[in-house]
Amino acid sequence: MNGQRGFTLIELMVVLVIVGIASAAISLNIRPDPGKRLRADGERLAHLLELAQSEAQADGQPLRWKNEAGGYRFVRADGQMLAEGPLQPRRWQADAVKVQVEPRGPLWLEGEWVTTPLSLRLRSGQATVQLTRTGAGQVRVSQP
Numbered sequence: 770m771n772g773q774r775g776f777t778l779i780e781l782m783v784v785l786v787i788v789g790i791a792s793a794a795i796s797l798n799i800r801p802d803p804g805k806r807l808r809a810d811g812e813r814l815a816h817l818l819e820l821a822q823s824e825a826q827a828d829g830q831p832l833r834w835k836n837e838a839g840g841y842r843f844v845r846a847d848g849q850m851l852a853e854g855p856l857q858p859r860r861w862q863a864d865a866v867k868v869q870v871e872p873r874g875p876l877w878l879e880g881e882w883v884t885t886p887l888s889l890r891l892r893s894g895q896a897t898v899q900l901t902r903t904g905a906g907q908v909r910v911s912q913p
Contacts, residue, residue, distance in 0.1 A: 803894050807891055807892075807893045810861050810891060811891055814891075815908040819908050820855055821878045822884065825878045826880045826881075830846060831846050831877050833845075834876040835875075841859055841861075843856040861893075865894070866893045867891070872887065886901070886903060888902070899911045
């Protein structure tokens with residue numbers, strides 16, 4: 770008996786359906802979650818605030834954190850922007866981040882070892898991240 774070898778049309782269709790479902794699942798996971806990007810922004814800012822606090826303690830010069838359209842930067846008391854290194858200006862990864870600082874007013878990172886507690890609330894769309902600085906200078910990130 771001389772049988773032909775190969776795939777049937779049904780087998781090929783099943784493989785194409787499986788490939789289509791797999792590629793659809795992958796494309797859904799590729800799109801970044803805005804909440805994850807905002808959380809990453811919050812984590813990065815928390816580390817940078819602690820670093821800026823340590824730098825202010827080390828050299829005795831206060832630093833100011835300034836929120837700007839699309840990002841933020843650190844500035845010395847004399848107005849000089851830190852343009853290089855880990856405290857260089859940064860852009861938000863999340864879209865249209867709104868920042869609320871409590872207590873209101875400029876956020877100064879001074880050379881004191883005991884700091885004033887503060888909180889920053891970052892909001893992008895429906896996602897919200899809360900940064901809280903303790904009196905010891907530690908910054909914690911949470912989602913309210």
